[in-house]
Amino acid sequence: MTRATAQETVLGSLRSDILTGRLGPGDQVVQELLAERYGVSRVPIREALKTLESEGQVVYFPHRGYFVAELSVADLLEVYRLRAILEAEAIRQAVPTLGLDDVEALAELMAEIESAAAQGDIIAMTAANRRFHFALFDAAGLPRLSRILHQLWEATDAYRALYFQGAENRDRVAREHARMLSALRKRDAEALVRLHDEHREHSVGAVSAILAARDR
Amino acid sequence: MTRATAQETVLGSLRSDILTGRLGPGDQVVQELLAERYGVSRVPIREALKTLESEGQVVYFPHRGYFVAELSVADLLEVYRLRAILEAEAIRQAVPTLGLDDVEALAELMAEIESAAAQGDIIAMTAANRRFHFALFDAAGLPRLSRILHQLWEATDAYRALYFQGAENRDRVAREHARMLSALRKRDAEALVRLHDEHREHSVGAVSAILAARDR
DNA sequence: ATCCGACAGATTGGATCCAATCCACCGACT
DNA sequence: AGTCGGTGGATTGGATCCAATCTGTCGGAT
Structure with missing residues (x-):
C-alpha cells in the first residue's frame, strides 16, 4: 500500500472544508492555521492551494495570500x-x-x-x-x-x-x-x-x- | 514597482521552454535542474509545476515527478x-x-x-x-x-x-x-x-x- | 480633522536540509 | 534465460528557518 502524499490529503480536506462552509467564501486561507489543523507543514498546503487556485476555488494575490472565491x-x-x-x-x-x-x-x-x-x-x-x-x-x-x-x-x-x-x-x-x-x-x-x-x-x-x- | 514573485517568473520560463521545445513532450521535468537554470530553489518550481499540471501542460505522478504532457x-x-x-x-x-x-x-x-x-x-x-x-x-x-x-x-x-x-x-x-x-x-x-x-x-x-x- | 510616514505584528515567499520513495543495476537462485 | 531480492544513486516530499512584503496603528505635521 502506497501512502497518499500530504498534498493530496490536504487537497481533499480543503475541498471538504470549503464544501461544508468551514472555510466560507471570502475568507482568507491562512496557511499556518491549516498546517496546524492538518498536522503538516506549509509546503503541502501551498501546493494544494495552487491546485485549488487553478480550479477557481480560491483566488491568489501575491504576498497577500489565498482567499476562498466568492461567486457573483x-x-x-x-x-x-x-x-x-x-x-x-x-x-x-x-x-x-x-x-x-x-x-x-x-x-x-x-x-x-x-x-x-x-x-x-x-x-x-x-x-x-x-x-x-x-x-x-x-x-x-x-x-x-x-x-x-x-x-x-x-x-x-x-x-x-x-x-x-x-x-x-x-x-x-x-x-x-x-x-x-x-x-x-x-x-x-x-x-x-x-x-x-x-x-x-x-x-x-x-x-x-x-x-x-x-x-x- | 512591485517585483514579480519567483514562481511567476518561473511559470513564464517554463511555458516558453515548453513552447520552444527545450522541454519536449514526454520529458521528465527535473526540479533540481530547473532550479539551477533559473537561479531559484525548488519550492517556486514546484508551485509553478502545480499550475501547469492543472492546465494539463504537464502530468504528475507522486514520488516520480512531473513530465511534459504528450498529446495523443x-x-x-x-x-x-x-x-x-x-x-x-x-x-x-x-x-x-x-x-x-x-x-x-x-x-x-x-x-x-x-x-x-x-x-x-x-x-x-x-x-x-x-x-x-x-x-x-x-x-x-x-x-x-x-x-x-x-x-x-x-x-x-x-x-x-x-x-x-x-x-x-x-x-x-x-x-x-x-x-x-x-x-x-x-x-x-x-x-x-x-x-x-x-x-x-x-x-x-x-x-x-x-x-x-x-x-x- | 486629515494626511503622511514610521513602526510592529502577522503572513507569505523562498532557501536549505533531511527523510521517503523510486529506479536501474547486479548478483544469486531456479 | 528468466525471475527475485537487495543495494546505491537520483529524485521527489516535507519540515524548518529566515527574508520580504503587507497591513493596521500611532504620532506628528500641515
Missing part, C-alpha cells in the same frame, strides 16, 4: 451557461455508447443519492449526486471535457451544500433524476438533454436566491 | 472539438458588443502577427496570434469561458510553434485572418464563426500530421 451572480450564471453547453455535448456523445450494465450502474448511483438524502447526510448526498452525473458525462469518453466539467461543478461547491439543505430541493432532485433515468433507458438523448437542462435551471434558480440572500 | 491524436481532436463549441459561443456573444475602436484594435493586432511573421520570429508570432484571437474571445465578457479557452490553447502550445514553422501555413493564416476581419467589420457573427471553424480545421489537420510524423 454573473459568475454563477456563466458557470451554468457553460455547463449547459458542455453537458449537452457530453450527454449526446455518451448515450449511444451506454450498455445495459451502465444504465444499471446509474440506477444504483441514484439509489445511493436517495439513501443519503433519507438519512439527511448532505455531504454523502452531494458526493453521490456528483458520482451519478459524472458517471454519465464520463461515458462520453472525452477526458478533457470531463475535467472542465469537474472544474465548473467545483466552482459552485461552496453553494451546492446549501441547496441540498432544503428538503423540498432534495425531493425535486429525486423526482428529476428518476425521469432522467427513464429517458436513459429509452436511449433518448434529446429528452435527456432537455431534462438535464430543466434540472440545472431549477438549481441555478435556487442557488442564486441563496446568493442574493447572502449578499444582502 | 485523440487528445488533439478533443481539444479542437471543445474549442469549436466554446469559441463559437464566445464569438456570438462578442460580435454585437464590438465598437469601431475594438475592431481597429483587432486590425492592429493582425498587423502585429504579420510583421512578426515577416521577420520569421515564430515566438513573437504565436504570442501575437494568441492576443488577436483572445481579444475577440475576451470581448464576450465571460471570464470563465476565456480561462477555459486559454487552457485549451495552452494544451497544444508545444505543437503550435511547429505549425508556424511552415511558411505556407503562415501565409494561409494571414489570408484567413484578413477574411475574418472583414466579416467582423460587417458584424456578421455567423460568417465569423464559419471562418473560424475553417481556420481551426486547417490547423488541426496540420498539427495532427506533425503528431503522426513524430510518433512514427
Whole structure:
C-alpha cells in the first residue's frame, strides 16, 4: 500500500472544508492555521492551494495570500451557461455508447443519492449526486471535457451544500433524476438533454436566491 | 514597482521552454535542474509545476515527478472539438458588443502577427496570434469561458510553434485572418464563426500530421 | 480633522536540509 | 534465460528557518 502524499490529503480536506462552509467564501486561507489543523507543514498546503487556485476555488494575490472565491451572480450564471453547453455535448456523445450494465450502474448511483438524502447526510448526498452525473458525462469518453466539467461543478461547491439543505430541493432532485433515468433507458438523448437542462435551471434558480440572500 | 514573485517568473520560463521545445513532450521535468537554470530553489518550481499540471501542460505522478504532457491524436481532436463549441459561443456573444475602436484594435493586432511573421520570429508570432484571437474571445465578457479557452490553447502550445514553422501555413493564416476581419467589420457573427471553424480545421489537420510524423 | 510616514505584528515567499520513495543495476537462485 | 531480492544513486516530499512584503496603528505635521 502506497501512502497518499500530504498534498493530496490536504487537497481533499480543503475541498471538504470549503464544501461544508468551514472555510466560507471570502475568507482568507491562512496557511499556518491549516498546517496546524492538518498536522503538516506549509509546503503541502501551498501546493494544494495552487491546485485549488487553478480550479477557481480560491483566488491568489501575491504576498497577500489565498482567499476562498466568492461567486457573483454573473459568475454563477456563466458557470451554468457553460455547463449547459458542455453537458449537452457530453450527454449526446455518451448515450449511444451506454450498455445495459451502465444504465444499471446509474440506477444504483441514484439509489445511493436517495439513501443519503433519507438519512439527511448532505455531504454523502452531494458526493453521490456528483458520482451519478459524472458517471454519465464520463461515458462520453472525452477526458478533457470531463475535467472542465469537474472544474465548473467545483466552482459552485461552496453553494451546492446549501441547496441540498432544503428538503423540498432534495425531493425535486429525486423526482428529476428518476425521469432522467427513464429517458436513459429509452436511449433518448434529446429528452435527456432537455431534462438535464430543466434540472440545472431549477438549481441555478435556487442557488442564486441563496446568493442574493447572502449578499444582502 | 512591485517585483514579480519567483514562481511567476518561473511559470513564464517554463511555458516558453515548453513552447520552444527545450522541454519536449514526454520529458521528465527535473526540479533540481530547473532550479539551477533559473537561479531559484525548488519550492517556486514546484508551485509553478502545480499550475501547469492543472492546465494539463504537464502530468504528475507522486514520488516520480512531473513530465511534459504528450498529446495523443485523440487528445488533439478533443481539444479542437471543445474549442469549436466554446469559441463559437464566445464569438456570438462578442460580435454585437464590438465598437469601431475594438475592431481597429483587432486590425492592429493582425498587423502585429504579420510583421512578426515577416521577420520569421515564430515566438513573437504565436504570442501575437494568441492576443488577436483572445481579444475577440475576451470581448464576450465571460471570464470563465476565456480561462477555459486559454487552457485549451495552452494544451497544444508545444505543437503550435511547429505549425508556424511552415511558411505556407503562415501565409494561409494571414489570408484567413484578413477574411475574418472583414466579416467582423460587417458584424456578421455567423460568417465569423464559419471562418473560424475553417481556420481551426486547417490547423488541426496540420498539427495532427506533425503528431503522426513524430510518433512514427 | 486629515494626511503622511514610521513602526510592529502577522503572513507569505523562498532557501536549505533531511527523510521517503523510486529506479536501474547486479548478483544469486531456479 | 528468466525471475527475485537487495543495494546505491537520483529524485521527489516535507519540515524548518529566515527574508520580504503587507497591513493596521500611532504620532506628528500641515
